[in-house]
Amino acid sequence: MSTARGARARAREEVTAAIKDEARRQLAAEGAAKLSLRAVARELGMVSSALYRYFPSRDDLLTALIIDAYDSVGEAAEQADAALLEQAAKASGTSDTANKNKAEALAPVRRWIAVSEAVRAWALAHPHEYALIFGSPVPGYTAPLTTVPAASRVGLLFFSIVRDAHQGQGLAEPPLPEELRPEAERLAADLAPDLPPAVVAALVAAWAQLFGLIGFELFGQFNRVVEDRAAFFTHAATQLAHGAGLVPPRT
Numbered sequence: 001m002s003t004a005r006g007a008r009a010r011a012r013e014e015v016t017a018a019i020k021d022e023a024r025r026q027l028a029a030e031g032a033a034k035l036s037l038r039a040v041a042r043e044l045g046m047v048s049s050a051l052y053r054y055f056p057s058r059d060d061l062l063t064a065l066i067i068d069a070y071d072s073v074g075e076a077a078e079q080a081d082a083a084l085l086e087q088a089a090k091a092s093g094t095s096d097t098a099n100k101n102k103a104e105a106l107a108p109v110r111r112w113i114a115v116s117e118a119v120r121a122w123a124l125a126h127p128h129e130y131a132l133i134f135g136s137p138v139p140g141y142t143a144p145l146t147t148v149p150a151a152s153r154v155g156l157l158f159f160s161i162v163r164d165a166h167q168g169q170g171l172a173e174p175p176l177p178e179e180l181r182p183e184a185e186r187l188a189a190d191l192a193p194d195l196p197p198a199v200v201a202a203l204v205a206a207w208a209q210l211f212g213l214i215g216f217e218l219f220g221q222f223n224r225v226v227e228d229r230a231a232f233f234t235h236a237a238t239q240l241a242h243g244a245g246l247v248p249p250r251t
Contacts, residue, residue: 016054018044020068023061028128032138037061059141062132066143067150069129073122074153080118081157084111108165108246109238115157116210116237123214130218134211155207159192162203162244166195171245174202199245206240213237 022040037058041051055061088107123130132138133151143151165171176184176198184197192200213236216222217229226232241247 069133070150076118076122077115077154080114084114109241111161112241113237120214172247173198203244206244
């Protein structure tokens with residue numbers, strides 16, 4: 001019985017993966033608004049009623065694709081950060097105190113840039129999936145709460161980088177206009193009570209601006225404007241890191 005169940009589970013996983021792959025091809029060709037379960041079933045040689053056993057509606061399929069995309073970009077960002085932390089851990093054993101201290105001081109900014117560049121690289125490699133999660137809303141579709149954990153991965157990683165800096169070398173707290181203080185305090189209470197409200201507000205703004213930069217590049221707004229886009233992005237991401245407080249605090 002267990003062997004039979006395992007075979008059925010594997011078969012279901014394979015069919016589910018095939019459905020998602022075909023749906024992604026349709027996203028690339030037609031866009032999310034035109035995604036059709038019937039068209040997916042037709043391309044796979046399935047009857048529509050069989051496909052509905054895997055995804056009861058178009059919205060269920062869209063939700064699965066959205067979660068996969070968020071998880072994929074989140075994994076790319078987390079892997080980039082983990083690789084940099086591993087390098088830093090190896091460097092921490094060096095006997096060169098000056099280089100060690102310099103590396104530790106720059107680590108948060110380097111982590112921020114590494115994560116930012118990983119997100120950009122993922123977007124350039126998966127433009128249609130990026131458009132699905134960060135482009136125009138799909139008419140008639142509202143993302144359910146089940147998408148939130150995957151959608152939060154990149155943002156939580158940026159918060160983690162800033163939090164580590166706050167607990168370590170410290171942050172250069174950005175200025176906060178008095179008229180924004182109530183909103184900044186609300187954001188901090190909701191998102192990161194252990195961080196200064198000014199830092200949380202700046203971090204949310206930096207996060208939004210980062211994805212705006214990627215969107216401008218991906219959707220053509222930088223055409224005939226920015227030529228060396230990789231260098232431009234790295235510089236802009238560095239400035240956003242500084243704006244969020246990731247510079248040695250003033251003494």
